[in-house]
Amino acid sequence: MLELSFDGRGFRQPVLGAIHLRIERGDRVCLLGPSGVGKTTLLNILAGLDPVVLPSAFTQGSDLRVGYLFQEPRLLPWRTLYQNLVLVGAKREEAARLLSQVGLTGYGNHYPDQLSLGMARRAALARCLAVAPDLLLLDEPFASLDAERAGELQALITGLLDQNPAMAMVCVTHDEADAASLAAQRWWLEGAPARLRVEGGGESAGRRSTAAGPDSQNAGPLWAEARGGEGA
Numbered sequence: 001m002l003e004l005s006f007d008g009r010g011f012r013q014p015v016l017g018a019i020h021l022r023i024e025r026g027d028r029v030c031l032l033g034p035s036g037v038g039k040t041t042l043l044n045i046l047a048g049l050d051p052v053v054l055p056s057a058f059t060q061g062s063d064l065r066v067g068y069l070f071q072e073p074r075l076l077p078w079r080t081l082y083q084n085l086v087l088v089g090a091k092r093e094e095a096a097r098l099l100s101q102v103g104l105t106g107y108g109n110h111y112p113d114q115l116s117l118g119m120a121r122r123a124a125l126a127r128c129l130a131v132a133p134d135l136l137l138l139d140e141p142f143a144s145l146d147a148e149r150a151g152e153l154q155a156l157i158t159g160l161l162d163q164n165p166a167m168a169m170v171c172v173t174h175d176e177a178d179a180a181s182l183a184a185q186r187w188w189l190e191g192a193p194a195r196l197r198v199e200g201g202g203e204s205a206g207r208r209s210t211a212a213g214p215d216s217q218n219a220g221p222l223w224a225e226a227r228g229g230e231g232a
């Protein structure tokens with residue numbers, strides 16, 4: 001579904017090293033790594049938002065529909081929730097259905113600053129779903145929520161993933177328990193510049209993705225298995 005290769009990404013210093021990765025339909029991946037290693041940078045690249053990593057880096061999937069739940073909800077504060085959803089293409093009835101799907105029935109005429117952080121994040125999730133994404137990107141969706149709200153959001157996301165089996169997901173988290181409950185696969189970003197290491201998943205999980213730098217010794221077993229399966 002998506003295949004991406006680039007030689008690296010830095011700002012003042014190199015952040016990401018050379019990365020090659022592939023995502024298939026229905027893949028569920030959690031992206032882990034220390035603070036500042038480059039997780040959000042990689043999500044931005046996957047979303048096609050990075051001005052340095054050009055569309056030509058995508059050998060496959062540059063035209064996918066992407067839903068991106070940013071760390072901050074980034075709803076337009078001068079628009080109601082309905083208007084925020086309509087702005088990305090939802091019809092009014094569809095917007096109401098999406099809000100109800102994320103537990104915000106009756107909040108369509110509210111403005112984002114009338115919501116708690118957890119509610120705003122759910123509204124932003126509804127906006128992601130409004131584009132019927134092929135790929136859902138989640139950047140630390142449970143950060144700054146209390147345990148109860150985080151648990152609710154996790155259950156909501158798990159339900160949405162179950163309802164949309166073809167939708168792929170990459171979720172940044174610092175929490176291994178979240179990773180275990182959401183995704184069959186883990187991608188670890190490590191080092192400076194960071195390299196991607198894959199752990200878990202594979203065909204046995206019914207979903208597959210691969211990731212590695214040019215030196216495949218840095219890669220986990222899945223990469224070796226997937227390459228072997230392709231006759232590489």
Ligand SMILES: Nc1ncnc2c1ncn2[C@@H]1O[C@H](COP(=O)(O)OP(=O)(O)OP(=O)(O)O)[C@@H](O)[C@H]1O
Pocket residue numbers: 011012015033034035036037038039040041042
């Ligand atoms: N637009 C930018 N301009 C300058 N430096 C940036 C920019 N975006 C990211 N960086 C730097 O790149 C590095 C990686 O940042 P990134 O946000 O991708 O890390 P992260 O792994 O998502 O961190 P965290 O877990 O703390 O959110 C950091 O050192 C950050 O300061």
